[in-house]
Amino acid sequence: MGTITARELANGKTAYRAEVVIKEGGRVVYRRSRSFERRSTAQAWMDRHEREMRKPGAIEAARLEAVPQTATLAEVITDYVRDHVRIGRTKAQVLRAITALPIAARRVSEIRSADLIGLARELAKDREPATVQNYLSHLGGVLRVARASGHDVDRNAIPDALDATRRLGLTGKARKRDRRPTRMEIEALLQHFAQVRARRPGSIDMRRVILFAFFSSRRQEEIVRIEWRDLEPGRVIVRDMKHPGDKIGNDVRVDLPPEAEAIARAMPRTDARIFPYSTDAVGAAFTRACKLLQINDLRFHDLRHEGVSRLFEMGWTIPQVAQVSGHRSWQSLQRYTHLRASGDPWAGWPWQEHAGLAKPE
Numbered sequence: 247m248g249t250i251t252a253r254e255l256a257n258g259k260t261a262y263r264a265e266v267v268i269k270e271g272g273r274v275v276y277r278r279s280r281s282f283e284r285r286s287t288a289q290a291w292m293d294r295h296e297r298e299m300r301k302p303g304a305i306e307a308a309r310l311e312a313v314p315q316t317a318t319l320a321e322v323i324t325d326y327v328r329d330h331v332r333i334g335r336t337k338a339q340v341l342r343a344i345t346a347l348p349i350a351a352r353r354v355s356e357i358r359s360a361d362l363i364g365l366a367r368e369l370a371k372d373r374e375p376a377t378v379q380n381y382l383s384h385l386g387g388v389l390r391v392a393r394a395s396g397h398d399v400d401r402n403a404i405p406d407a408l409d410a411t412r413r414l415g416l417t418g419k420a421r422k423r424d425r426r427p428t429r430m431e432i433e434a435l436l437q438h439f440a441q442v443r444a445r446r447p448g449s450i451d452m453r454r455v456i457l458f459a460f461f462s463s464r465r466q467e468e469i470v471r472i473e474w475r476d477l478e479p480g481r482v483i484v485r486d487m488k489h490p491g492d493k494i495g496n497d498v499r500v501d502l503p504p505e506a507e508a509i510a511r512a513m514p515r516t517d518a519r520i521f522p523y524s525t526d527a528v529g530a531a532f533t534r535a536c537k538l539l540q541i542n543d544l545r546f547h548d549l550r551h552e553g554v555s556r557l558f559e560m561g562w563t564i565p566q567v568a569q570v571s572g573h574r575s576w577q578s579l580q581r582y583t584h585l586r587a588s589g590d591p592w593a594g595w596p597w598q599e600h601a602g603l604a605k606p607e
Contacts, residue, residue, distance in 0.1 A: 248292040264288035276305045320350035322392045355398035362407035366416040376420035436600040462506035463553035501569040561587035
């Protein structure tokens with residue numbers, strides 16, 4: 247389907263951008279746009295171009311004609327990021343980092359497994375094996391899409407490089423983190439952000455973001471996507487929940503503990519989203535605060551880990567916890583089974599005061 251967007255130019259005139267987007271199976275397979283001085287001209291071009299692209303073989307022919315066989319890796323990565331509806335924060339950071347490396351100037355048609363092994367060696371100088379593996383895996387996704395789009399890409403480059411770097415110890419699985427924030431650390435963070443809000447009332451309400459992350463066991467990217475329409479009594483719909491092979495459209499309804507629901511409903515309705523902030527802004531604020539308060543090795547994701555751990559310590563079963571955390575595979579929760587049902591470790595903590603809520607009588 248096509249869309250027309252009006253945009254006011256610096257000279258006061260209006261330009262009309264017509265865009266044709268064709269999807270197959272929910273995925274974008276073709277996209278092209280042009281700007282015109284008149285809406286009627288834009289509409290005519292859009293209707294005509296969309297009809298042409300619906301003809302058998304038209305999309306494939308257009309791809310081959312548009313794909314430069316001398317494209318560099320940096321250009322291919324740029325196209326990949328532009329054409330994808332949503333890319334995770336970590337993946338976007340990795341791809342941006344790769345575009346700044348020497349290999350990004352190479353033509354994709356010339357990149358072989360030896361080049362990727364060399365890239366892994368360079369990355370391994372100051373990165374953990376799991377991080378290096380993430381770089382190669384994300385790059386592999388880019389090259390697979392580039393090859394399907396008509397670029398001359400060596401299909402064996404990434405698999406061979408991953409196998410070799412694994413044997414060399416340059417890549418590997420991530421070690422399980424078991425970092426849990428202490429009550430003193432959380433108190434320090436919440437008091438810090440209370441002072442920030444007192445000085446700058448329009449800043450991110452990080453107190454409620456942190457408390458919601460802890461009580462709901464939600465990921466950072468999921469929190470800032472939740473809309474008011476997703477909130478139900480005792481439940482919430484998490485859209486595009488993280489999953490290895492099925493992220494876009496992976497909408498999951500999960501249970502919402504009463505503390506998390508109370509925090510969400512206390513947020514002002516100023517936006518379609520409950521927490522109308524960007525992932526980068528939330529992450530940067532959390533990282534800066536930890537550095538300022540000298541809280542070492544604490545990540546925002548550790549709040550999710552603490553939330554899940556708390557539920558097990560409260561005596562919840564794996565199925566009950568999975569209904570909150572959203573884990574599809576109970577196997578992922580086996581790491582928590584060593585925790586004993588010793589009661590709520592945060593019982594009696596005045597979280598309502600930190601969230602700006604009235605404590606129930």
